[in-house]
Amino acid sequence: MARTQRTDLTQRADALLDAAAELLLATGSRRIRIEEVAARAGVGKGTVYLHWGSRDHLLLAVGAREAAAMLDLVVAAVREDPAEAAPHRYLRRHFLEAMRRPVLTTIFSADVSELDAFARHPARAGLRASKPIGSRAYLSALADHGLLRAHTDLADVEYGIQAVAYGFFTSDPLQATDPSRSLEHRADRLADVIRRSFEPSETPAPDRYAAAAPHVIEAFTGVAGEYRRVAYGTAAD
């Protein structure tokens, strides 16, 4: 029964998150009213506060659920092909996935175009807040199996990947988006920079990736779990 309860709660949370995401895309985060979110999900306003402690928390949850879903895809991809754990492959996928998800692009471009100051703090702070993308556990796993350049400080790699990824993600809407430069093409450029900058010059043997894969999967699963905790975490902002 507790199980059924849990499922019910998750379903209701998802319905609310769906409604919030819908409104986010339709009107921008600024205009999302809790009452309307609740109405769209067919519940009372107070019910929203049984799930998330505040409006900001709900908005953050929308982004967090999306992020968790993305990480699930990454994990699945690594399961299928361990070589997908390489930073350039992972970030390529990450870039493409993020750019294709309206909710995430909306959040990302929020401070560039919109002036939704609100959308910034909650969603961004948690979403792209350094750690996830470069996740230390992930990098450690790679380093342990010789999948990063030798003699490089992990903190430096983390800083560098962070800066590069941030640059490609955010400069993208700014640069004259030559339509001939497809999303895939831009993702390839990002992957190229990451690979050349942080990975070994000779392509590592496949078995190295196979050996590292479990740890990478564990790292990403952990991060995904954190996201999901934020997304569904019952109240207590």
Added chain:
Amino acid sequence: MARTQRTDLTQRADALLDAAAELLLATGSRRIRIEEVAARAGVGKGTVYLHWGSRDHLLLAVGAREAAAMLDLVVAAVREDPAEAAPHRYLRRHFLEAMRRPVLTTIFSADVSELDAFARHPARAGLRASKPIGSRAYLSALADHGLLRAHTDLADVEYGIQAVAYGFFTSDPLQATDPSRSLEHRADRLADVIRRSFEPSETPAPDRYAAAAPHVIEAFTGVAGEYRRVAYGTAAD
């Protein structure tokens, strides 16, 4: 006599730009009043409009003069050591110089911290507007002398350098600025990424740089000239 005139005008322009820069640092671009700028430079308000067509143009000029000065340094450095023309050396210098100039860091971080929407459009639009940093002429000169990776599309290099530089420049204030990570250290990380991503894997012979240097100098001098034209351009916004 025309020469003396010109000098006088330039001196007066500099005095006005100095005053504007001072006020920019002291109060933020928002609060700069033309009348006060003029007063500080010891001239009448109308005189400002003999130099720049509008308030925005004046603000832009402040940034442009700074940018021109930076490029002068780059040119001087390349003159002294042609190897300084390499993208990773150039951008390293660019990064350090920009980060050390209060006027530029103020402009750069304007949209992150301050909400000076005004400072954005004029200054940023012209300042970091893609072209300068990656300057096509510069890249062509390098490519002609085999100083970029072979078989890479120039447009791709431009896009990539742009994105990477943007990432390091703007993510810098965001990332937890670990004080142990000195400015130089961060500049080195940027240089490393640029070198590995866009330059030949084996360090080119010095004479290659010597051969390319004149063209590089010409390219940068040209860009510096454009900046200066914006900075001192008599009226006609």
Added chain:
DNA sequence: CTCATGACCAGATGATCATTCTAGTCATGA
């Protein structure tokens, strides 16, 4: 005649108060 000036004006900006809206609470009832 050339160039600098500051009084002047229109529109932007800010301050003040009244009004509406909405996040978050909680007493009530299913």
Added chain:
DNA sequence: TCATGACTAGAATGATCATCTGGTCATGAG
């Protein structure tokens, strides 16, 4: 025990008026 929506405090919005400031240009100095 859990969901609800009427309720409240405080924030957002709007309306009004006063002040400020960018930009112009007639005037006068050199």
